[in-house]
Amino acid sequence: MRVSLFIPCTVDIFMPDIGAAVFSLLKRLGCEVVYHQEQTCCGQAHFNAGRRKDAAKLARRFISIFEHDDNIVCPSGSCVYMVKKHYPELFGGDVRWLKRAKRLGERVFELSEFIVSRLGIKDTDARFNGKVAYHESCHLLRGLGVTGYAKELISRVNGAQVVPLAGADSCCGFGGEFSNNYPEISGALVSDKVKNFIASGADVIILSEPGCLLNIMGYLHRHHPDKKAMHIANFLASQ
Amino acid sequence: MVKRAGTFIETARKEMANPLSQAFLSVLPPGFAVMKQLSMSSFPDPAAAIELSKAIRQETLTRLPELLEEFEENALSNGARVFWAGDSAAANEYILNLCREKGAAFVTKGKSMITEETGLNSALEEGGIEVFETDLGEFITQQMGRPPFHIVGPAINIPAAEISEIFLEKGIISEPSNDAVALGKSVRAYLRDRFKSVKVGITGINMAVSSSGAIINVENEGNIRLTKSSPETLVAVMSIEKVVPDMNDALHILRILCRHCVGQKISGYVTIDTGPAKQSELDGPKELHIIILDNGRSEIYRDSLTRQALKCIRCGACLNICPVYSKIGGYPYGFAYSGPMGQMLNPLFLGFHRTKDLFSACTLCGACRDACPAGIDHPGLFLYYRSLIAENADQKEKALYASAAAAMQSGLAWRLGIKTARAILNRNARDGYVSSISGIKKGWFSNRDLPEIAKKTFHELWKELNRKDT
Ligand code: SF4
Numbered sequence: 265m266r267v268s269l270f271i272p273c274t275v276d277i278f279m280p281d282i283g284a285a286v287f288s289l290l291k292r293l294g295c296e297v298v299y300h301q302e303q304t305c306c307g308q309a310h311f312n313a314g315r316r317k318d319a320a321k322l323a324r325r326f327i328s329i330f331e332h333d334d335n336i337v338c339p340s341g342s343c344v345y346m347v348k349k350h351y352p353e354l355f356g357g358d359v360r361w362l363k364r365a366k367r368l369g370e371r372v373f374e375l376s377e378f379i380v381s382r383l384g385i386k387d388t389d390a391r392f393n394g395k396v397a398y399h400e401s402c403h404l405l406r407g408l409g410v411t412g413y414a415k416e417l418i419s420r421v422n423g424a425q426v427v428p429l430a431g432a433d434s435c436c437g438f439g440g441e442f443s444n445n446y447p448e449i450s451g452a453l454v455s456d457k458v459k460n461f462i463a464s465g466a467d468v469i470i471l472s473e474p475g476c477l478l479n480i481m482g483y484l485h486r487h488h489p490d491k492k493a494m495h496i497a498n499f500l501a502s503q
Numbered sequence: 504m505v506k507r508a509g510t511f512i513e514t515a516r517k518e519m520a521n522p523l524s525q526a527f528l529s530v531l532p533p534g535f536a537v538m539k540q541l542s543m544s545s546f547p548d549p550a551a552a553i554e555l556s557k558a559i560r561q562e563t564l565t566r567l568p569e570l571l572e573e574f575e576e577n578a579l580s581n582g583a584r585v586f587w588a589g590d591s592a593a594a595n596e597y598i599l600n601l602c603r604e605k606g607a608a609f610v611t612k613g614k615s616m617i618t619e620e621t622g623l624n625s626a627l628e629e630g631g632i633e634v635f636e637t638d639l640g641e642f643i644t645q646q647m648g649r650p651p652f653h654i655v656g657p658a659i660n661i662p663a664a665e666i667s668e669i670f671l672e673k674g675i676i677s678e679p680s681n682d683a684v685a686l687g688k689s690v691r692a693y694l695r696d697r698f699k700s701v702k703v704g705i706t707g708i709n710m711a712v713s714s715s716g717a718i719i720n721v722e723n724e725g726n727i728r729l730t731k732s733s734p735e736t737l738v739a740v741m742s743i744e745k746v747v748p749d750m751n752d753a754l755h756i757l758r759i760l761c762r763h764c765v766g767q768k769i770s771g772y773v774t775i776d777t778g779p780a781k782q783s784e785l786d787g788p789k790e791l792h793i794i795i796l797d798n799g800r801s802e803i804y805r806d807s808l809t810r811q812a813l814k815c816i817r818c819g820a821c822l823n824i825c826p827v828y829s830k831i832g833g834y835p836y837g838f839a840y841s842g843p844m845g846q847m848l849n850p851l852f853l854g855f856h857r858t859k860d861l862f863s864a865c866t867l868c869g870a871c872r873d874a875c876p877a878g879i880d881h882p883g884l885f886l887y888y889r890s891l892i893a894e895n896a897d898q899k900e901k902a903l904y905a906s907a908a909a910a911m912q913s914g915l916a917w918r919l920g921i922k923t924a925r926a927i928l929n930r931n932a933r934d935g936y937v938s939s940i941s942g943i944k945k946g947w948f949s950n951r952d953l954p955e956i957a958k959k960t961f962h963e964l965w966k967e968l969n970r971k972d973t
Contacts, residue, residue, distance in 0.1 A: 273911075276961040277921055278954045283961035287968055299965050304911040310904055312867065314889030318908035325912060350886075402868035435826040439866030444946040446512070446864050448519055451950035452830045453866075482951035485936050 265383065267295045268330060270338035270347075270372065273305040274474040282474065285501035286339050286375060292501075293385055300329050308346040311354070312440050320354040327351070327364050335382060336372045339497045340474050341403035341410070344374045349407070374404060375497060376414035376472060387420040388500045396421075396499070397429040397466035399457065399480070401473035405433055414472050414496055421499065429469070430460045438479040454483045462491065472496045511860035514835040524652075524832045527660045531653065532823035536874075538766020539820060545768060546758075556759040557878035559752045560814040563744070567804065567813070570713040570746045571795065577716025581778025583791040590798050591621035597794060598623065598705065598738055599630040605736050607632060607702035611694070613720065613727030614638035615707025616654070616817060617740045617796065619839035620852065623705070635697050637726035642690055646673055652833045654819035654841065655765055660832070694726070704730040704788070708741035709817075710756060711793075714749040715777060718793065721760060723771035731774055737788035739776075742796045743804075744813035756816060759876045763818035803851050808887050812847050814877040819844070821871035821881065827864055836861060843871035843881045855892045862888040918962065925956040 267290050275282045290297050307322030326347070330336050338344050351365040379385050398418055405411040419426055437443065437453025457480060461469045471477055471493065481493040518524045546552040563570060575585050588594035602610060610632060612618065624634045624645070636645040640657035644650065646669050651657030658666075663681040670676045676689045706727050710719040718739050720727045731737055747753045761767045780787030803809045822828050822842030833841035838849045846865060850858040862885040871881045893901075910916040931937050932955035939948045947953060959967075 271961050277956055280957045280959060280961035280964050284964060284968060299969070301962060301965065302914040304914055304917045307908075307911075310908055312886065312889070313904060314886065314891070314893035315901075315904045315908070316890045316893070318904055321908060322911055402866070402870070406869035406873050435866050435868035435870065437826065437866060439868070442864065442866050443951075446515075447946055447949040448516060449827055449830050449864065450866075452519060453826050454951070478954070479951065482936075482947070482953055485952040486938070486950065 265295050265335060266333075267297050267378075268333035268336045269297060269299045270306075270330065270336050270343065271299070271303065272338065272340045272343045272474050274478060275339060278478060279474060279495070282339055282477075282495045282497050285495070285497040286337070289388065289497060289501040290337065293379065293383055293388065295383070298333075303329055306343050306346050308343055308350075309440055311346060311350050316354060319350075323347075323351050323354050323365065324361065327361070327368050330372075331364060331368050334371055335378065336368075337375055337378045338372065339375045339472070339495060341374050341401055341408055341472060342475060344372050345403045345407040347372045374408060374410055374413075374472070376404075376417050377408070377410040379500075380413040380416055386416055388417055389422075389503070390424075390500045391422040391503050392424040392499060394423075394467040395425045395427050395465060396468050396470050397427050397461055397464045398432060399429065399436065399461075399469055399471040399476060400433040401471055401476050402435050404472050411472075417500060418470060418496070424499075427464050427466050429464045429466070431456065432460075436476045436479050438473075438475045440475065443479055450479070451483075454479050455487075458483055458488065458491070462488065467492070468499075469493045470496055470499050511835045511837065511864065514837070515831040515864075518832045518834055519830060523662060524660050527652075528829050528832055531656065531659060532825075532829050535655065535765055535819070535823040539763055539823070540766075542762040542766040542768055552755075552759065553876050555755055556816075556876045557814075559747060559756060560816070560877040562752075563747055564810060564814055566748070567743065567746070570748060571743060574711050574713040574716060574746050575795070577714065578711075578718075578778070578793055579716075581716045582781075583716065583778050583793050586792060586794050588794050588796045588798070591623075591796075592626075594621050594740060594794050594796050594798075595623050595626035597792075598740075599627060599632065601736065601738065601792065602627065602630075602632045602703050605702045607736075609633035609635060609697065609701070610703045610705050611635045611637050611697055611701045611726075611730045611733070612641075612704070613706035613730040614641050614657075614722065615705075615740065616839050617707045617742055618705065619651070620742075620798065621740070621796065623740075635694060637694050637730055638722070638724060639687060639690055639726075642694075643669075646670070646675075650834060650837070650839075651841070654817065654822060654833075654844075694729075698729050698733040701730075701734045703736045703738065704734040705738045705740070706730055708739050708745050708793075709760065710753045711741050711746045712748075712750055712753050713746045717750070717753075717775050717777040719753055719757065720774045720776075721757065721770045721772075722774075723765075723767075725772050728772050728774050731776060731788070732786050735788055736790045736792070737776075737779070738792045738794065740794045740796060742798065743800050744815070760816050760818050763816075763820040763874075763876050799852055809851060809884065811879050812851060812884065814879055815844060815848070815875075816877050817844065818876060820874045820876065824870040824874040826866065826868060826870065847879065847881050847884050850888055855888055859892060918960075921956065921960060929955045 271283045307319035311319035348369040355361040436457045437450040443450040484491045543549040627634050636642045643658035652660045667679045708718045709721045761770050779791040825842050828842040836845040840848045846861040865885050867882045910920045936952040938952050
């Protein structure tokens with residue numbers, strides 16, 4: 265199957281290893297992988313800041329770049345949510361763009377969702393030795409409702425022991441600008457998340473959202489440098 | 504009611520440093536959320552029950568003007584008097600005049616959020632009428648001059664010793680006591696005295712049944728019931744969205760409301776009043792005045808997006824699940840409504856500019872949307888509010904987003920921008936992370952590090968990946 269990579273700007277800039285892991289994982293699962301080099305950002309940050317005109321410009325650009333692809337795969341639930349749910353809101357009065365946005369939205373998939381529901385693969389033949397805990401990212405869990413796929417994939421990784429995480433489904437406090445504008449509240453939330461992670465006894469906390477990852481790994485690096493957070497793409501790519 | 508939405512972050516900071524508030528927040532909201540789940544499981548099909556409550560609220564919204572007229576007609580024919588109040592001032596003036604006309608030196612009040620919204624207490628007090636809150640929590644917060652901490656437990660965070668102190672000062676008790684039961688009893692005795700001779704009682708309305716003109720109140724302490732039955736004149740205040748089409752709908756909303764509030768299948772008391780006491784009836788008010796308050800809601804209704812805010816049944820389920828509320832409690836929201844409910848409603852009443860923090864301080868996690876039995880998409884509304892003020896935003900912020908968007912419009916400019924940012928940001932990097940930018944330790948860096956910008960972005964890496972591959 266031919267797959268087009270939708271790489272979030274946070275991955276592109278700060279965590280390109282996630283993109284590389286998505287690439288090698290999808291190759292391993294038998295996909296032909298393409299990457300449109302002109303892609304920049306889906307406009308989520310602009311949209312969330314209320315800057316809808318800017319977001320609409322970026323959305324039109326995004327649509328023009330990706331609309332000829334049948335499978336667009338992204339290692340971020342919130343970016344997928346942006347395209348699927350918020351793009352149509354940007355083109356309320358513009359029927360042509362609205363139609364293009366909706367058609368594109370049907371072909372955009374979050375990584376784990378794509379692997380299980382489109383490729384029909386539950387076992388990625390990954391290997392990892394150690395205990396892992398899974399943080400439920402809000403946009404996969406409540407936004408898209410696709411968190412089950414990620415958990416399914418993780419549960420089948422050879423050698424990995426999944427341990428329960430208290431408060432797994434409570435928000436880590438990222439929220440984009442929120443984490444910068446309300447650092448005390450955001451800090452209290454990520455500190456709770458990390459406390460629960462440490463108490464779970466897991467070696468690694470796994471998640472499916474680059475935003476949560478930036479937040480949690482940034483907090484771990486400052487306060488618990490011995491603890492690790494990992495994107496599900498890297499986890500499934502490991503052998 | 505003091506409108507303190509402008510001091511959101513200061514109050515939030517204070518509350519986050521207050522061990523008592525923190526202790527309650529770690530127990531109270533999650534406890535309510537668990538009890539809600541338990542009580543919802545008593546429905547044969549809980550999901551269908553939620554779908555029904557959402558449908559009822561949607562129907563109410565769609566037929567609002569018509570339902571209100573029908574309600575008014577039926578309430579009038581039951582013998583009630585109906586006053587349409589355009590705003591808080593009109594409602595307060597009506598009540599003040601009525602109190603004067605009835606020669607009331609004081610009033611008793613049942614717990615109501617709507618009169619918090621209108622600031623009725625201070626309006627009456629300024630007019631020389633004493634006000635007695637009769638809900639225990641409201642009574643305590645009234646004595647202390649504090650806003651409610653939680654919709655269900657307005658004073659749940661205030662320790663007995665502090666309550667004892669203020670009760671002594673106000674002459675409600677004569678001996679200090681830290682015993683919650685004794686303190687409760689003293690309030691009970693104190694209020695009974697007031698009920699005995701009260702001329703005008705004031706309550707809110709949980710539901711107004713359009714097909715019969717009945718008004719319904721839900722409570723656990725019996726004080727609304729006493730406020731409704733003791734005086735000769737009862738004033739019941741509702742906002743326009745409180746109607747439901749018929750009694751079946753009302754009873755279903757009642758089931759959902761009680762379960763979502765505190766996990767009860769039904770509250771301790773439910774009172775349904777259809778007009779004032781009839782001649783053959785022994786008790787009940789001789790006059791019932793129903794105030795239907797707009798207070799900006801027609802405006803809210805006119806906008807097809809903000810309209811959904813009027814579906815809210817004030818159950819408080821969204822507070823109990825909200826990560827932000829769970830850290831800062833109810834005070835920072837600064838107005839009658841707190842948590843996601845307040846983030847959604849307060850800006851509509853107070854204006855978007857003064858309340859920017861309310862809809863900005865949200866991670867968009869969607870837990871409130873999931874928990875809401877009325878079918879409100881709070882994060883969607885917050886994003887909409889943000890878009891409404893974005894055009895008038897700070898010039899600096901506007902320029903920042905505009906230039907980022909412009910760069911992102913052109914792949915080349917964007918790549919160049921990243922290269923420049925890398926050169927600047929990574930100067931401060933150590934072992935792959937940055938701990939501050941030019942000495943500023945605030946914002947993100949106040950408790951987290953940031954990975955440095957990658958030596959090779961994915962875009963740069965791709966060429967290698969692809970080459971290696973082919
Ligand atoms: S917004 Fe929804 S959950 Fe929150 S109080 Fe209103 S009805 Fe309840």
